């Protein structure tokens with residue numbers, strides 16, 4: 001492992017509102033950041049914001065597009081050129097189709113690519129060349145409660161997140177002996193741009209609250225968290241609805 005010069009955080013999808021609030025909370029501890037996203041202006045605003053809040057160093061890669069595998073390799077290589085080790089790798093990018101009921105095959109495969117395949121490719125690239133650089137650290141992947149049951153309204157997103165949850169579980173087993181912890185984050189509906197087309201309900205959480213749960217879970221090396229906590233019990237009930245009834249439900 002390279003020389004440790006502080007606590008470093010690598011974020012993919014750094015401009016996601018949940019990631020922004022997570023990074024803000026970590027910045028107050030003086031962490032350093034490498035931010036990967038596709039919007040240069042938002043990245044530069046976030047970098048300044050984190051520095052004002054106490055981040056030690058902030059660097060960014062604005063060419064990360066989960067649709068383009070070559071940009072993933074570039075992002076990972078640039079990240080490990082900037083810092084030799086990371087204590088936290090947060091996979092936060094995601095795509096929720098607005099009208100999931102009327103998706104084309106192309107949109108379905110795009111949904112799988114952005115939400116699942118790109119995350120696998122990021123971790124493959126890190127494992128292949130930089131595994132030592134994340135030893136002792138945490139890979140925190142944002143999946144979703146949506147992955148616990150396929151819904152007709154958004155079945156490709158549900159499938160991608162189900163895959164993400166299963167993959168993170170396998171990754172946790174595989175990387176345990178390498179000294180890398182894996183955290184699966186299962187948020188319920190959260191008030192971010194991703195849900196801007198849906199009216200917020202009583203169970204919709206704030207991105208600040210979700211970020212707080214993520215930071216606590218990283219600190220405590222939790223394996224799987226539902227955030228907010230009540231989704232653990234809601235989804236336990238939803239998972240138990242028999243399929244012969246579930247197919248009639250409009251949820």
Ligand SMILES: NC(=O)c1ccc[n+]([C@@H]2O[C@H](COP(=O)([O-])OP(=O)(O)OC[C@H]3O[C@@H](n4cnc5c(N)ncnc54)[C@H](OP(=O)(O)O)[C@@H]3O)[C@@H](O)[C@H]2O)c1
Nearest residue numbers: 015016017018065066067093094144187189190192193194
């Ligand atoms: N909000 C919810 O209700 C909810 C619930 C459960 C799970 N989640 C998950 O939480 C994570 C964070 O989402 P959020 O709620 O914070 O939503 P958000 O603020 O809308 O963020 C979505 C992020 O994904 C990025 N993104 C989308 N397509 C991309 C692509 N092709 N390449 C690179 N980045 C791409 C966006 O980049 P730009 O800034 O460039 O658009 C943005 O940074 C996602 O994995 C999401 O699935 C969200």
